[in-house]
Amino acid sequence: xxxxxxxxxxxxxxxxxxxxxMLFPARGxxxxxxxxxxxxxxxxxEAIAAGAKVLILSDRGGDAEHAPIPSLLAVAGLHHHLVRxxxxxxxxxxxxxxxxxxxxxxALLIGYGAGAINPYLALDSLTQVQADGFIDEAIPAEExxxxxxxxxxxxxxxxMSKMGISTIHSYRGAQIFEAIxxxxxxxxxxxxxxxxxxxxxxxEE
Numbered sequence: 001x002x003x004x005x006x007x008x009x010x011x012x013x014x015x016x017x018x019x020x021x022m023l024f025p026a027r028g029x030x031x032x033x034x035x036x037x038x039x040x041x042x043x044x045x046e047a048i049a050a051g052a053k054v055l056i057l058s059d060r061g062g063d064a065e066h067a068p069i070p071s072l073l074a075v076a077g078l079h080h081h082l083v084r085x086x087x088x089x090x091x092x093x094x095x096x097x098x099x100x101x102x103x104x105x106x107a108l109l110i111g112y113g114a115g116a117i118n119p120y121l122a123l124d125s126l127t128q129v130q131a132d133g134f135i136d137e138a139i140p141a142e143e144x145x146x147x148x149x150x151x152x153x154x155x156x157x158x159x160m161s162k163m164g165i166s167t168i169h170s171y172r173g174a175q176i177f178e179a180i181x182x183x184x185x186x187x188x189x190x191x192x193x194x195x196x197x198x199x200x201x202x203x204e205e
Contacts, residue, residue, distance in 0.1 A: 004096060004118045007054060017054040018047035022074045022097070023066040030204035033069065037190070040074055041081040048087055058096035060120070071097035072108050073203075077190040079113030079173060088113075096120060103155030110156065112191070113173045123148065 010017045020043045024036030044055055057075060059068035075095055082088040095114045098121030100106055109117055126144040129135055139147065165171045179187055181200030190203075 001118065001120060001123070004056070004094065007094060008056060010054070015053050016051055017056055017094075018043075018050075018052040019056045019058055020044060020047065021061060021066075022057050022059040022069040022071060023062060024069055026065055026067040034203050036069060037074065037077050040069070041078055044078055044082065044091075045085065045087070048090055052091060054092045054094060056094045056096060059098055060096060062098075068098065071095055071099050072105075072112060073190055075109055075114050076112040076175075080190065080192045083192075092116075094118070098122075103152060103159065106152055107156050107159045108177065110168065110172050111175050111177060115172065119152075 007015070007017045008019060020040055022040065024032045026032075028035075040057070047055060055078075057071070057078065059071065062068045075093060079088065079093065082091070092115040093113055094116045095109055096118045097109075098119075100109060100117055100119040101122045106117055106119075123145055126135070126148060127141055130137065130139070130141070130144065135144070160166070160168075160171050163171075163176055165174070165176075175191070175194055177194060179191060179194050179196040179200075180198060182191070182196050183199050183202045184196060186202050187194050187196045
């Protein structure tokens with residue numbers, strides 16, 4: 001959280017950052033998700049035109065009126081939008097999300113273009129998880145975050161190594177995954193070129 005706060009404060013700097021909300025109006029229901037993703041892409045285009053070098057996609061601020069856009073959908077959709085617009089190399093993507101918890105979540109986000117991830121909800125939940133008895137009480141509270149982040153990093157490296165990839169630079173945006181249960185229309189727009197052999201649900205589902 002502290003490191004990301006420093007990025008957010010970079011206004012007049014070579015690494016100028018812009019925060020883009022990953023939220024959509026809850027009252028709009030499923031039909032509001034696709035237009036919200038278009039708003040995210042438009043906001044990114046405007047930020048790049050204004051000189052932004054780092055885009056921070058954040059789902060903080062969710063409430064009864066604002067539902068979070070699934071972070072993988074937002075990251076992959078924006079990544080491919082910027083590729084199509086020939087702007088992807090102009091910016092880095094950072095994700096501030098509450099839905100990244102397990103190793104595979106992180107592997108997917110990086111594989112679809114994220115340069116850094118702040119799993120703020122997972123980090124904020126560790127003390128409660130320990131209090132509920134799922135983490136050894138002997139581990140000091142100040143060591144919970146470092147232990148969690150180390151485990152996630154080691155897990156991502158293990159996923160990469162199984163694919164024969166040795167660097168994050170080679171893995172980022174490589175999208176070496178196959179989708180199971182997503183239809184072609186959803187894949188073509190937001191997860192372009194990802195294999196989806198059995199089809200399935202669309203964006204509203």
